[in-house]
Amino acid sequence: MRESTLHTDSITATDATHEHVAEIAAPAGNKRMILNMGPQHPSTHGVLRIVLELDGETILKAVPDIGFLHTGIEKNCEVKTWQQVVTLTDRVDYLSNLSNNLVYALSVEKLIGDIEIPPKAQWMRVMLAEFQRLNSHLVWLGTHALDIGAMTMFFYCFREREDILRIFEMFSGQRMMTSYIRIGGLALEPPRGWQQAVGKFINGFPSKVDEYEELLNNNPIWKRRTQGVGFVPLEELLDLGVTGPMIRAAGVKWDVRKDEPYSSYDQFEFEIPVHTENDVFARYRVRMEELRQSARIIKQALEGMPEGAWQANAPKIVLPEREKMKTQMEALIYHFKIVTEGFRVPAGEVYQAVESPRGEIAYYVVSNGTSKPYRIFMRTPSFGNLQALPSLLEGRLLADSIASLGSMDFVLGDVDR
Amino acid sequence: MAAALDAAFPEAITGGHAEHNEPTLWIAPARIVEVCRFLKDQRRFVRLSAITAVDWLPAEPRFEVVYLLHSLENNQRLRLKCWLSESECEIDSLTGIWRTADWYEREVFDLFGIRFRNHPDLTRILMPSDWEGHPLRKDYPVHGHKYSYQDEQ
Numbered sequence: 001m002r003e004s005t006l007h008t009d010s011i012t013a014t015d016a017t018h019e020h021v022a023e024i025a026a027p028a029g030n031k032r033m034i035l036n037m038g039p040q041h042p043s044t045h046g047v048l049r050i051v052l053e054l055d056g057e058t059i060l061k062a063v064p065d066i067g068f069l070h071t072g073i074e075k076n077c078e079v080k081t082w083q084q085v086v087t088l089t090d091r092v093d094y095l096s097n098l099s100n101n102l103v104y105a106l107s108v109e110k111l112i113g114d115i116e117i118p119p120k121a122q123w124m125r126v127m128l129a130e131f132q133r134l135n136s137h138l139v140w141l142g143t144h145a146l147d148i149g150a151m152t153m154f155f156y157c158f159r160e161r162e163d164i165l166r167i168f169e170m171f172s173g174q175r176m177m178t179s180y181i182r183i184g185g186l187a188l189e190p191p192r193g194w195q196q197a198v199g200k201f202i203n204g205f206p207s208k209v210d211e212y213e214e215l216l217n218n219n220p221i222w223k224r225r226t227q228g229v230g231f232v233p234l235e236e237l238l239d240l241g242v243t244g245p246m247i248r249a250a251g252v253k254w255d256v257r258k259d260e261p262y263s264s265y266d267q268f269e270f271e272i273p274v275h276t277e278n279d280v281f282a283r284y285r286v287r288m289e290e291l292r293q294s295a296r297i298i299k300q301a302l303e304g305m306p307e308g309a310w311q312a313n314a315p316k317i318v319l320p321e322r323e324k325m326k327t328q329m330e331a332l333i334y335h336f337k338i339v340t341e342g343f344r345v346p347a348g349e350v351y352q353a354v355e356s357p358r359g360e361i362a363y364y365v366v367s368n369g370t371s372k373p374y375r376i377f378m379r380t381p382s383f384g385n386l387q388a389l390p391s392l393l394e395g396r397l398l399a400d401s402i403a404s405l406g407s408m409d410f411v412l413g414d415v416d417r
Numbered sequence: 418m419a420a421a422l423d424a425a426f427p428e429a430i431t432g433g434h435a436e437h438n439e440p441t442l443w444i445a446p447a448r449i450v451e452v453c454r455f456l457k458d459q460r461r462f463v464r465l466s467a468i469t470a471v472d473w474l475p476a477e478p479r480f481e482v483v484y485l486l487h488s489l490e491n492n493q494r495l496r497l498k499c500w501l502s503e504s505e506c507e508i509d510s511l512t513g514i515w516r517t518a519d520w521y522e523r524e525v526f527d528l529f530g531i532r533f534r535n536h537p538d539l540t541r542i543l544m545p546s547d548w549e550g551h552p553l554r555k556d557y558p559v560h561g562h563k564y565s566y567q568d569e570q
Contacts, residue, residue, distance in 0.1 A: 067543040074528075075552050079559050110437055238463050238489075241517030252489065259492050350437050351485060351496065353466075364483065366471055375553075377469040379485065384467070387520050416543060 032060065035398075039068050045143060045405075046412025050389070054398060062393040062401075064386060069416035077376040081342030082108055083183055085373060090177040092378055093414035095139055098125075098132040098168075099356040101181035104376075106262055107352035107365045108183045111345050115314050119306040121185040122264040127198070127301035128171065128180065129263075129354075130294040134205075135164045136357035136409075137287050137294075141212065144284075144406035148225050153215060160208055163201050170197055184318040185311030198302050205295050213288060226280040230404035232391045234278065240391065241384035244359025245290065246408065249275045249282035256355040268297050280407040287409075317343050342371035356381055358409055382414035425455055439496060446482075446499040450509045453484070453497070457514055462486040462495065465511070468521035470529045474555040478502040480531055484511070501531060510536040528553035 038049040047068035053061040073092060077085045089100040102125055109115050142157030165175040170191050172180035180187045216222045234250040247254065255272045257265045273289030275282035311318045319338055320331035337343075347369035353362035359381030366375040385408055392404040422430055422442070429448035434441055444452050456462040466485040473479055484497040499508060510533035511518040522533045523542040530551035533539055541548060550557050 067541075067545070070543040072552060075557075075559060236516075239516045241465065241467075241515070254489050348436055349439075349441075351439055351494065360466065362466065362485075364467075364469060364485065375471045377467070377483075379467040379469075383520065384517060387517055 037401075039065075042147075045410065046415075048386075048410075048412055048415070050393075052393070052398070052401070057397050057399070059393050059396055059398055059401060062390045064389050066386065066412070066415050069412045071417070073417045074376055074378060077373050079372065081371050082345055082373060083338070083342060085376065086182055087177070087179050090179050091413065092380060092417055093356065093358070093361070093382065093411050094176060095136045095411050096132050096356045096358070096361075096414075097176060097178050098128045098181060099354055099361060101179060102129050102263065103352055103354040103356075103361050103363050104365075105181050105183050106354065107350050107363045108345060110350045110352055111348055111365060111367055112183075112317070113346065115184060115312050115317065117185060117263075117312050118309040119264065120308050121310045121312070123301050123305055124186055124190060124310065125181055125263045126265060126268065127298050127305075128168075128178075130297045130301070131164055131167060133294045133357045134291060134298075135161055135168075137291055138164070140287065140357075140406075140409045141284075144409070145216065145222075147402050147406045148222065150216065150219070150222060153212065156208070156212060156215075160205065167194075167197055167201065170194060182318075184314055185309075189310055195302060195305075198298065202295055202298050202302060206292060209288065209291050209295070216284070223281065225400075225403050226284060226407075227277075228279050228281075229396075229400045230280045230283075230392050230407050231278050232388060236391055237278075237388060240388040242359070242388050243381050243384055244356070245283055245286045246359070246385060246388075248273065249286045250278040251276040256353050256360055260353060262352070262354060268300050270294075270297050280403050283407040283409075344369060344371050345373075353379075358382055358411070358414065359385060378417055380414045380417065382410035382412070383417075386410050386415055421460075422452065422455070425459075426452055439494065441496040441498060443498050443500070446501060446508050449484075449497070449499055450511065450514070453486075453511055453514050456486060456495070460488065461490045462488045462493075464489060465515040465517050465521075466494075468511070468518060468525055470525045470531055470553075472529060472553065472555045480506055480529060482508060482525065482531060506530065507532040507534060509534045510539075512536055527551070530554065 033054045035052040035054055037052055039047040049065040051063045051065065052059050073088050077088055080088065086101055086104060089104045090097040092100050109117065138157040138161045142154040145153035168178050169175050171194065172178040172187060234252065237247055237250055251274060253272050253274045258272055270293045273286050273293065275285050315334050320335050324331040325335050345367045347367050349364070349366045351362060351364045353360050360379070361381050362379040364377040364379065365373060368374040389408070392408070393401050396404070426448055429445050429452055430442055431445055432443040464487040466487050469483050471481040471483065473481060478500040480501040482499045482501060486495045486497065501508060508531065510522055512522065520542060522536055523539060525531050526533060526539050527541040527544050528551055540546065544552065
């Protein structure tokens with residue numbers, strides 16, 4: 001362990017910056033060892049600081065300290081026009097940009113009410129959201145395995161992730177901050193030849209998942225580091241607000257895609273993988289199965305992609321085509337209005353949930369009838385999941401903490417917003 | 418649902434609507450804990466998705482605290498709201514019912530300055546602990562605030 005180890009007395013004397021955290025972890029007179037983990041630590045996957053109180057190798061208390069990545073996105077949304085906010089949603093969870101684009105677009109479309117998204121745009125959204133899930137799970141698998149010591153996994157996963165990022169670039173021109181799903185449809189027309197690129201990837205992908213599982217499923221080191229580690233009773237997980245693969249690995253068959261279908265997910269055939277062991281290994285198994293199911297959805301989307309428009313027929317909301325702008329006065333006026341002032345959204349409030357790779361991501365959007373959002377609250381899955389961190393660590397061995405942390409799959413941008 | 422609640426807690430519900438098929442109830446702030454206890458135990462709202470707030474400056478009462486409940490068994494969502502005035506922006510904490518309320522209440526305290534009674538550790542969570550003001554209030558500027566680095570001399 002390379003972290004600096006500090007004694008209780010010295011942490012309060014020299015490290016006054018986080019007096020408060022140190023105080024909870026070590027009340028006066030306590031001579032146990034305090035281990036400061038992060039905020040710059042490779043296995044916290046972002047700037048998370050955890051203060052651990054140790055008795056020998058056992059963690060007695062774990063106090064997470066968040067907020068290092070807080071950039072005030074929710075406040076910033078209030079001064080942007082409705083369409084401009086899409087670019088901010090990318091930056092909330094930087095490993096599932098499209099899921100954030102999607103939940104925002106869906107919630108505003110729900111508020112607008114009389115806007116119909118054409119089937120092609122809906123299917124495209126589903127396909128890209130599933131690519132995003134593959135992307136996020138691959139990053140998770142690679143880094144989680146790397147933490148535990150299986151270095152090859154990292155290279156395998158990032159090899160496939162590179163292909164997915166190329167597909168994103170093909171669609172949106174961006175590898176990560178895609179902003180591709182907009183209010184009213186998509187940002188750009190799907191590029192020529194996307195079927196070939198997606199088909200080539202998706203036909204080869206299931207065999208890649210086999211390859212990962214071959215490396216890990218029966219790997220004795222992997223199994224001993226993950227089986228039985230990080231168990232927390234299901235009631236406690238629900239009480240703490242955990243969602244996503246973590247509770248599916250504890251036996252709850254709840255997935256927003258099935259239970260509250262959005263964006264025509266009800267037209268796809270897929271299963272919700274569930275395990276009951278509720279340990280790090282079960283979380284790994286659930287996510288591996290989700291990789292296969294997402295690939296299945298993408299394949300269906302590729303084969304059955306509807307023809308037609310990729311944007312809603314709503315001239316007051318969707319930007320007109322370039323050609324029309326040059327030939328039709330009306331299109332030019334709409335363009336001017338949308339770009340300068342933005343469109344107005346009827347007053348009201350909605351809560352829209354979507355299944356992100358990490359769990360339930362939901363936006364609570366309030367409009368007061370103007371061209372800017374009055375309030376956007378982002379219920380991010382990582383914030384909810386991270387609250388379970390002390391339950392996962394306390395009373396366990398320090399060496400298991402890395403495996404437990406990895407199994408939660410949080411993104412700090414998603415926590416701090 | 419509203420009728421059942423109304424029968425159990427007369428005068429606790431002050432209004433409600435179901436716009437966009439999302440049931441919403443206004444609850445008298447003093448009754449929030451007992452109403453939530455009832456909803457969790459009797460109506461199986463096992464999950465508290467989140468707690469947030471909206472600042473309606475210059476309206477009075479100014480703040481709206483929003484509770485987003487979810488029942489896995491019935492696949493049902495419910496939104497509870499409480500109005501709080503600026504002079505008394507204080508409400509009972511729900512940490513005794515759902516542990517997840519802990520961080521969400523700290524966040525609302527941090528960003529809106531609404532206090533939660535009986536919260537075990539009501540401190541700032543996202544902003545530095547010596548920060549002045551509550552960023553998500555409407556009278557807090559988007560630009561022009563001073564930068565603060567904790568404990569910088």
